[in-house]
Amino acid sequence: MYWSTQRKSVPLSELGYFNTIYLGTTQMECDPSLIWGTTVETDALEAFIAEQRQQTGLLISPAHVLVRAVAESLRRHPEMNRRVIGRRVYQYDGVNVTMPMLNTRSGEADTVFLRNADKMSLAQISETLWEEARAKALQVAAEKRHRTDLPAWKLRLRELGREFALLALRSSAWLGFLVYNWIRMPTIRKWQRELTGAGAFVNYLGFAGAPPLVVHKISHLPLNAYSVCITMGRSDPQPVVENGQIVIRKQAHLFVRADHRYVDGNQTGEFVATLRKLLMAPHSLLSTTEVTPRPQSRAA
Numbered sequence: 001m002y003w004s005t006q007r008k009s010v011p012l013s014e015l016g017y018f019n020t021i022y023l024g025t026t027q028m029e030c031d032p033s034l035i036w037g038t039t040v041e042t043d044a045l046e047a048f049i050a051e052q053r054q055q056t057g058l059l060i061s062p063a064h065v066l067v068r069a070v071a072e073s074l075r076r077h078p079e080m081n082r083r084v085i086g087r088r089v090y091q092y093d094g095v096n097v098t099m100p101m102l103n104t105r106s107g108e109a110d111t112v113f114l115r116n117a118d119k120m121s122l123a124q125i126s127e128t129l130w131e132e133a134r135a136k137a138l139q140v141a142a143e144k145r146h147r148t149d150l151p152a153w154k155l156r157l158r159e160l161g162r163e164f165a166l167l168a169l170r171s172s173a174w175l176g177f178l179v180y181n182w183i184r185m186p187t188i189r190k191w192q193r194e195l196t197g198a199g200a201f202v203n204y205l206g207f208a209g210a211p212p213l214v215v216h217k218i219s220h221l222p223l224n225a226y227s228v229c230i231t232m233g234r235s236d237p238q239p240v241v242e243n244g245q246i247v248i249r250k251q252a253h254l255f256v257r258a259d260h261r262y263v264d265g266n267q268t269g270e271f272v273a274t275l276r277k278l279l280m281a282p283h284s285l286l287s288t289t290e291v292t293p294r295p296q297s298r299a300a
Contacts, residue, residue: 040253075118096198098111
């Protein structure tokens with residue numbers, strides 16, 4: 001068992017006047033979000049990914065680089081790595097990241113929790129995400145095989161049980177959010193880590209067949225856990241002006257949602273600038289001790 005936040009709340013003097021007003025007056029019916037959209041040139045990123053795949057034998061993806069860049073950006077901007085509990089702001093104890101991953105076998109999104117992601121190398125992030133995806137895919141496949149062996153009445157009972165569980169979740173979710181928004185509680189179970197233990201929610205929407213992501217309103221649950229939500233779309237060739245000339249560069253849209261109860265527009269902009277810089281210079285994300293090359297492997 002551990003606490004996801006530090007014991008003492010952030011002093012109001014550190015938050016400042018306007019952030020304190022947001023903290024004291026904003027209710028769940030209001031939205032204190034700050035959303036910053038920008039573009040990232042991805043030519044260097046794609047070349048870096050191809051290079052890392054060849055050198056390490058790992059299936060590095062843009063999603064893995066995005067997670068590594070977000071974790072490093074939060075390390076450099078700790079004021080972004082906070083959460084509101086009640087009427088107070090608490091600093092997260094470490095940089096924790098949650099990332100959704102689409103399970104192609106079940107068609108549902110599963111979340112992966114990375115604790116102390118800022119201390120993980122790019123290779124470690126890649127291996128962890130692939131291993132989680134593979135384990136979940138094998139679990140879903142085993143469940144499907146098991147379902148075919150069940151008699152019809154047992155299968156129906158299982159379906160009814162799942163339906164009742166979802167109804168109970170729909171009826172009581174608001175209470176759980178209310179409790180976690182007002183009471184500082186330790187993180188014990190796996191679902192707690194994924195839902196309330198991470199300061200960042202990172203989503204990569206550049207999957208195969210995805211349409212261009214030009215405008216994106218980042219949605220969120222009525223929960224104060226995620227201090228920042230980052231979404232990045234696919235790369236597309238775009239005309240840009242360089243030295244007075246129109247040239248074609250690959251770009252991806254990047255959207256960041258922050259919370260005005262403890263950061264302002266300038267702080268959010270500085271965080272976005274750091275994240276953007278890291279994504280356009282991905283070699284700076286490499287640790288000094290990367291894993292040795294090995295044969296490629298991926299999730300089932």
